Amino acid sequence: MRPLNPQSAHIIPPLPDHWRDHFLPLIAGHDAxxxxxxxxxxxxxxxxxxxxARPRGGNTAKDCVSEWxxxxxxxxxxxxxxxxxTGHRPQLWMAAYLLDFQQPYFSDALRASATGTxxxxxxxxLSCDLGQGDIIIDITFPARLGRHGFPVTADWDGKSDxxxxxxxxxxxxLNDLESADARKRAWLRSLNTDPALQIREAAIMEMTHWLAVSDGGQASGLPHTCSSIPRFHSG
Structure with a gap:
């Protein structure tokens, strides 16, 4: 873990390399x-x-940030x-729910295979107390996917769910992050029959492909930019 540069070291504690490498091009040698x-x-x-999209390296924070x-x-x-x-104490959760095969990104063939299953x-x-009690933090889908009916948080005031x-x-x-992915897979196996697990995997692949096509390739792991986040305006 290394700070970004001597001038930036006072801003936050030293960062893991994947975060440092993420921010380094953004500051371009200065703190503006x-x-x-x-x-x-x-x-x-x-x-x-x-x-x-799933990181190619695996479901880890490092692979997520490195591959963006x-x-x-x-x-x-x-x-x-x-x-x-940054000094907070987040809680990671996993939640079980039934897949809805009426969503537009699933094919008729997949819907047919899921009938009766x-x-x-x-x-x-996540949940986390940011100073005013625990809130839900769910950053699964990009805001731009809201136009396709995905559940998104279009903007965030820093204190609301x-x-x-x-x-x-x-x-x-989930308190042990090292075993979080393994526990998720184990819970999935306990909730589903083998055929249901195969249908779930096919559903994820169909949704990811649909997003790649409908979202102009943004689900394909293209290079990122952090300069497009809108400022929050109260009222």
């Missing part, structure tokens, strides 16, 4: 705008707006890491 770039709101909304792509698993591990680095997915999100991206039937706290 670095406070905004590293603000909690800006980082969370930047993570929200990264392409929705993620789904609910890796995005919330990255957000958990940043919240912890309950297919569960497990969603990750994010929109939760599922209707949980049950939720569990």
């Amino acid at each position: 705008g670095i406070h905004e770039q590293m603000s909690l709101r800006h980082v969370l909304l930047s993570l929200r707006d990264m392409p929705y 792509r993620g789904t609910c698993s890796s995005k919330h591990l990255a957000a958990h890491e940043w919240l912890t680095l 309950q297919v569960y997915d497990v969603h990750n999100f 994010f929109t939760l991206c599922c209707a949980p039937q049950e939720r569990m706290a």
